[in-house]
Amino acid sequence: MVIAAVALGLGWGLWQLYGPRLASPASPDLAIQVDRVDHILIEKSARRLTASRAGQKVLQYDIALGFDPIGDKSREGxxxxxxxxxxxxxxxxxxSYHLSLGITYPQPEDIRRAAEAGIDPGGDIFIHGQPNALGNLLQLPGDWTAGCIAISNAEMEQLWRLVDLGTKVEIRP
Structure with a gap:
């Protein structure tokens, strides 16, 4: 009986240290309840996504960006x-990543600029979770996407429920 209790306690402790992690909830000061957000702000230099409704912050998450994030996207790759x-x-x-919300990139000015330079502006920019191949066990560190904005799977599920087509997305340097 004592051995079983010790084994159970050891197992629980290891699970707490090494088991899958759920995303930390939005900070308490952002814990207002809404059924939709109308604006998503991505601050690249701060590696932060903030979702708001009528100007009031609802959620805030740490993000991963493209593997060379400084500067504006100009071409595929x-x-x-x-x-x-x-x-x-x-x-x-x-x-291929846990849920994804596509954004309207490239814009007409991106297409024009790329055409003038004779290059492909790229596309398929999304806010998404982690690669499905990782399951919910791992979250990739650092900036690793091809140009997308990545958050944890739990955060993506929460954001997914709050975002409709047409939601504004502002991406700042």
Whole structure:
């Protein structure tokens, strides 16, 4: 009986140290209850996503960006996360990453600039969770996407429930 209790306690302790982690909830000062957000602010230099409703912060998460995040996206494969004003234009529940919200990049000015330079502006920029291959066990560290904005799977599930098509997305340097 004592051995079983010790084994159970040891197992619980190891689970607490090494088991899967759920995302920490939004800070208490942001814990207002809403059913939708109308604006998502991405601050690249702070590695932060803030979702708000009518100007009031609802959620705030740490983010990962493209593998070369400084500067605005200009071409396919540059590893940069675009900067500017966008909207959510698609929702993909079957993404290769845990859920994804597509944004309206490239914009007409991005397409024009790329055409003048004879390059592909890139596309398929999303806010998404972690790669499905990782399950819910790991979260990749650092900036690792091809230009997207990544958050934890638990955070993505929460954001997914609050975002409709047409939600404004502002990405700042």
């Amino acid at each position: 540059d590893g940069k996360t675009p900067e500017g004003l966008f909207t959510v234009d698609r929702r993909n529940p079957n993404s």
